[in-house]
Amino acid sequence: MKMLKAKNKLGLVFFPAFDWRISPSHPEREERLLYTQDQLSEEGIEDIEGIKFYNPSLAEERDIERVHFCVPDVKSRVTESHLISAGGVIKSLEMVMTKQVDKAFALTRPPGHHAQRVVYGDRGFCIINVEAVAIEKIRQKYGKLRVAIVDTDCHHGDGTEDIYWNDKDTLVISFHQDGRTLYPGTGFINEMGGPGGYGYNVNIPLPPGTGEEGFLYVLDNLVMPILEDYKPDLIINSAGQDNHYTDPLTSMNFTAQGYAQLNERLNPDLAVLEGGYSIEGALPYVNLGIILAMAGLDYTKVKEPDYNKEKLRQSRDITDYIKKTTDTVYRQWQMKDDLYIRNIRGRDYIQENKRIYYDTDGIMENQVRRFKVCNKCTGVNTIDSSNDRGRHILAITIPRDACSSCLDEGYRLYKTTSHRYTNVYLQDRVNDQYLIKE
Amino acid sequence: MIVAIDMGGTNIDGVIVEEGRIIKTIKRPTDRSNLFNTIYFTLKELLENQDKSKITRINLSTTVSTNAIVEDKITPVGMIIQPGPGLPYENLACGRENAFISGYIDHRGNVVEKMDTAEIVAIGDRFVAAGIEACGVVTKFSTRNPQHETMIRDLLGDRFATITLGHTMSGKLNFPRRVYTAYLNSAVHSSFYNFATNIKKSLEEEGVAVPIYILKADGGTMSLEAAQEKPVETILSGPAASFMGIRALLPTDEDAVLLDIGGTTTDIFFLADGVPLFQPLGIKIREYKTLVRAIYSVSMGLGGDSSIDLIDNKIKIGPERKGKPYAYGGPKATPTDAMMVLGLLEAEAGVKARAEEALDVIGKVLNLNTIETATLILDTMGEMIKSKLQGLLEEINSQPVYTIKELLYGKKLEPKLINIIGGPAKILAPILEKKLGLPCNYPSNYLVANAIGAALARPTMEISMHVDTSKKILSVPELELYERVKSSFSLSDAKERALNLIHEHAQKTGMPWDVEAEIIEETSFNMVRGFYSSGKDIRVKAQIRPGLIQELRSDENA
Ligand SMILES: [Zn+2]
Numbered sequence: 001m002k003m004l005k006a007k008n009k010l011g012l013v014f015f016p017a018f019d020w021r022i023s024p025s026h027p028e029r030e031e032r033l034l035y036t037q038d039q040l041s042e043e044g045i046e047d048i049e050g051i052k053f054y055n056p057s058l059a060e061e062r063d064i065e066r067v068h069f070c071v072p073d074v075k076s077r078v079t080e081s082h083l084i085s086a087g088g089v090i091k092s093l094e095m096v097m098t099k100q101v102d103k104a105f106a107l108t109r110p111p112g113h114h115a116q117r118v119v120y121g122d123r124g125f126c127i128i129n130v131e132a133v134a135i136e137k138i139r140q141k142y143g144k145l146r147v148a149i150v151d152t153d154c155h156h157g158d159g160t161e162d163i164y165w166n167d168k169d170t171l172v173i174s175f176h177q178d179g180r181t182l183y184p185g186t187g188f189i190n191e192m193g194g195p196g197g198y199g200y201n202v203n204i205p206l207p208p209g210t211g212e213e214g215f216l217y218v219l220d221n222l223v224m225p226i227l228e229d230y231k232p233d234l235i236i237n238s239a240g241q242d243n244h245y246t247d248p249l250t251s252m253n254f255t256a257q258g259y260a261q262l263n264e265r266l267n268p269d270l271a272v273l274e275g276g277y278s279i280e281g282a283l284p285y286v287n288l289g290i291i292l293a294m295a296g297l298d299y300t301k302v303k304e305p306d307y308n309k310e311k312l313r314q315s316r317d318i319t320d321y322i323k324k325t326t327d328t329v330y331r332q333w334q335m336k337d338d339l340y341i342r343n344i345r346g347r348d349y350i351q352e353n354k355r356i357y358y359d360t361d362g363i364m365e366n367q368v369r370r371f372k373v374c375n376k377c378t379g380v381n382t383i384d385s386s387n388d389r390g391r392h393i394l395a396i397t398i399p400r401d402a403c404s405s406c407l408d409e410g411y412r413l414y415k416t417t418s419h420r421y422t423n424v425y426l427q428d429r430v431n432d433q434y435l436i437k438e
Numbered sequence: 439m440i441v442a443i444d445m446g447g448t449n450i451d452g453v454i455v456e457e458g459r460i461i462k463t464i465k466r467p468t469d470r471s472n473l474f475n476t477i478y479f480t481l482k483e484l485l486e487n488q489d490k491s492k493i494t495r496i497n498l499s500t501t502v503s504t505n506a507i508v509e510d511k512i513t514p515v516g517m518i519i520q521p522g523p524g525l526p527y528e529n530l531a532c533g534r535e536n537a538f539i540s541g542y543i544d545h546r547g548n549v550v551e552k553m554d555t556a557e558i559v560a561i562g563d564r565f566v567a568a569g570i571e572a573c574g575v576v577t578k579f580s581t582r583n584p585q586h587e588t589m590i591r592d593l594l595g596d597r598f599a600t601i602t603l604g605h606t607m608s609g610k611l612n613f614p615r616r617v618y619t620a621y622l623n624s625a626v627h628s629s630f631y632n633f634a635t636n637i638k639k640s641l642e643e644e645g646v647a648v649p650i651y652i653l654k655a656d657g658g659t660m661s662l663e664a665a666q667e668k669p670v671e672t673i674l675s676g677p678a679a680s681f682m683g684i685r686a687l688l689p690t691d692e693d694a695v696l697l698d699i700g701g702t703t704t705d706i707f708f709l710a711d712g713v714p715l716f717q718p719l720g721i722k723i724r725e726y727k728t729l730v731r732a733i734y735s736v737s738m739g740l741g742g743d744s745s746i747d748l749i750d751n752k753i754k755i756g757p758e759r760k761g762k763p764y765a766y767g768g769p770k771a772t773p774t775d776a777m778m779v780l781g782l783l784e785a786e787a788g789v790k791a792r793a794e795e796a797l798d799v800i801g802k803v804l805n806l807n808t809i810e811t812a813t814l815i816l817d818t819m820g821e822m823i824k825s826k827l828q829g830l831l832e833e834i835n836s837q838p839v840y841t842i843k844e845l846l847y848g849k850k851l852e853p854k855l856i857n858i859i860g861g862p863a864k865i866l867a868p869i870l871e872k873k874l875g876l877p878c879n880y881p882s883n884y885l886v887a888n889a890i891g892a893a894l895a896r897p898t899m900e901i902s903m904h905v906d907t908s909k910k911i912l913s914v915p916e917l918e919l920y921e922r923v924k925s926s927f928s929l930s931d932a933k934e935r936a937l938n939l940i941h942e943h944a945q946k947t948g949m950p951w952d953v954e955a956e957i958i959e960e961t962s963f964n965m966v967r968g969f970y971s972s973g974k975d976i977r978v979k980a981q982i983r984p985g986l987i988q989e990l991r992s993d994e995n996a
């Protein structure tokens with residue numbers, strides 16, 4: 001008799017929040033991780049040497065304020081469940097940074113990748129971006145870190161995109177079902193980032209029906225080469241599981257085996273559960289597959305009850321389409337500096353208009369975003385945002401690497417804003433300060 | 439009148455308790471080559487000149503099963519394991535013969551792939567040919583649906599002395615542990631069966647025909663007949679006996695640390711509001727992690743006779759015992775020598791002189807006189823216990839929880855006192871009291887605490903109920919109960935049913951007093967499929983917690 005031993009020391013923050021839901025029949029309900037827990041218990045994961053379960057810590061209000069502008073404030077938007085979910089990612093990332101573990105997987109809920117910088121309410125079951133909250137907390141402690149977030153949820157990680165839009169120290173790669181066919185309707189190839197992070201936001205929209213072959217093709221031929229160029233200090237996988245062929249909300253054909261292989265090849269330091277609502281047919285197997293892959297254990301025997309490789313094979317059309325998309329996106333990555341010269345250089349500000357719909361809470365928001373093009377730093381930026389509930393705010397962000405003139409400009413803007421705003425916020429990431437004016 | 443025996447590795451203790459009073463105790467060495475005789479002659483001596491008609495029960499804590507496992511004197515077992523998809527399974531091959539079979543049941547208890555009956559028949563033949571006498575049959579998720587396990591048992595027929603089915607071992611989910619538990623149960627079955635038959639016969643010949651109970655690792659007892667069915671539950675009952683002994687001698691209903699400090703080891707236990715802390719899943723024996731419910735106990739290699747070394751000019755005590763204390767002719771200085779030097783332990787002048795000699799050697803290196811050295815040794819011992827306790831408490835208080843309520847407001851174990859038994863208890867109590875800032879109590883008489891614990895332990899049981907109202911199935915694997923329920927079955931119905939089941943079982947197995955069953959875990963999930971509720975997933979755990987048959991009279995433990 002030989003006991004299983006993990007090759008990589010793996011920390012699991014498994015927090016199913018069995019007493020939390022959005023509403024009784026909502027996909028984000030108490031039952032979501034119940035069968036995953038059953039599967040992990042029955043497989044005896046907790047007895048494997050090198051794998052250990054941990055409780056989440058609790059994120060603090062200031063951890064949220066470092067990333068989000070909650071309107072009117074953190075207290076009125078964020079519940080304990082969100083602080084715990086973010087705390088689970090913080091705990092996981094801290095364990096990785098202190099080398100207490102080689103890798104960590106945060107299986108917490110609610111998810112976060114649809115939560116953008118301005119928060120009026122719940123979007124796509126998310127209120128705060130749990131990964132971003134953890135990354136920014138770690139950066140305050142460990143200084144400059146190049147982080148790559150690879151979002152493998154079926155939905156475009158529009159919240160993560162928004163938060164790191166103007167930050168080239170955080171490469172965001174999202175592959176997802178084409179926004180023309182699925183919420184949130186974004187995530188197209190031409191969404192390349194703001195002037196401070198131009199080209200460091202990479203979207204790969206995939207056609208409905210994409211299977212193992214397609215996902216792994218994108219990984220091998222696009223994601224891995226980009227990561228080789230980028231050389232991140234940390235790789236984080238936003239491991240949404242709704243690409244699964246049984247997911248009720250989406251139309252993809254991915255599998256537990258596929259997720260495990262993807263994870264093994266991507267080799268992330270941290271994985272974070274995002275979406276995934278096939279709670280009986282997918283999550284128990286996908287999560288098991290990811291855990292084994294991260295621990296460096298044999299996952300080849302993990303299979304869904306109704307797994308049928310032949311039936312899930314993607315069509316030739318899809319394969320060809322994905323190859324073309326991959327080529328286009330990779331060429332764009334290679335040309336990002338030229339594109340910057342053509343599209344950004346020489347301009348003082350880049351201004352963008354954006355409409356954001358909060359599907360869970362039914363709120364409509366309009367944003368005017370202004371990014372300063374600064375040759376000394378990432379550049380100060382503002383969001384002028386109003387919603388259909390009568391809020392009109394100004395949110396100012398001074399980036400971590402701000403030069404003194406951008407820093408001054410941020411504070412000047414905060415002090416001199418007109419009275420037409422209901423709230424004005426200043427996020428000073430240089431001094432880790434957050435100010436609110438009503 | 440209760441007669442009890444606690445058989446340990448070195449000694450066997452016996453005690454007779456009557457109405458809370460200890461009326462007779464004995465202690466003899468254990469003859470490991472003949473455990474039956476050791477128990478039999480101890481019982482005989484214990485019962486000499488006693489009115490046998492007054493005996494109401496006999497409680498035994500034995501090492502019969504433990505020894506069989508540790509010394510590998512076990513029945514050859516053939517394991518039939520249905521792993522289904524999931525983790526690699528080759529490492530589960532624990533039997534003399536092992537067969538991994540096709541078929542699989544999922545987490546909801548659905549049969550996803552049927553098993554192959556011809557395969558089983560062939561395996562049965564192969565096992566018989568290979569001289570296999572006992573079998574273990576375990577399928578993944580068998581607690582959710584035991585159909586394959588029972589079918590396999592029927593197919594194997596009566597060619598084996600015993601067949602253990604995984605789902606009867608525990609209602610908890612953990613396939614590898616279920617495999618090992620079923621394996622061990624079959625492996626020790628004949629050893630324990632023979633022991634039980636002999637002891638029963640011999641007592642009857644002595645004119646003692648009262649119920650016999652066997653101590654379990656969870657601090658409770660089970661009837662001899664039940665133990666013959668599930669002998670694996672009788673492993674490692676020793677720490678449970680000493681735990682129950684401390685509880686009997688020093689009752690408390692607070693958060694507390696219980697210590698049994700012996701010559702070689704210190705055993706550590708915890709109480710939460712007076713209720714014992716259990717191992718989360720089950721006890722480990724040799725390399726096998728099992729589902730056998732057990733009191734949380736940690737043994738550290740630190741005792742009165744632990745050997746003392748100097749490493750980098752620091753005192754290191756244990757974890758080995760290299761022999762007697764130096765004062766008694768042993769090879770190394772020990773804490774016992776330090777106690778003699780300080781006059782805390784009485785010793786003849788010559789003996790004490792040898793203790794001083796041993797400590798002098800250490801003192802010279804450290805630039806300390808003998809008294810200072812002895813003080814430092816005992817202080818180090820206290821420090822070691824303190825840091826061990828702190829580490830354990832941190833671990834216990836960070837056990838994973840799964841609800842926001844538990845995470846934010848869950849109970850944290852915060853000991854208010856320490857209760858100690860064992861040789862050095864009296865001497866170490868003031869040291870620990872100062873180090874930990876907690877009151878430390880010790881009983882005046884601890885010599886047969888283990889046997890007292892065994893004597894006063896009452897029956898325990900635990901059941902895990904799972905109800906799936908969309909499938910209309912209620913299951914309690916431990917009782918082999920799988921029955922239909924209405925789709926309107928509720929959490930409160932489940933709790934009521936669980937408590938009733940415990941009472942019924944208690945009556946059936948002749949537990950001779952009003953058992954106090956309690957619900958220890960309860961959850962109910964709405965199962966939603968599509969946009970509609972399809973039923974409820976209800977989970978309830980109920981138990982009879984370990985407790986004392988009677989309190990010791992206060993003059994027995996002052
Ligand atoms: Zn999603």
Ligand SMILES: [Zn+2]
Nearest residue numbers: 374377403406
């Ligand atoms: Zn600047």
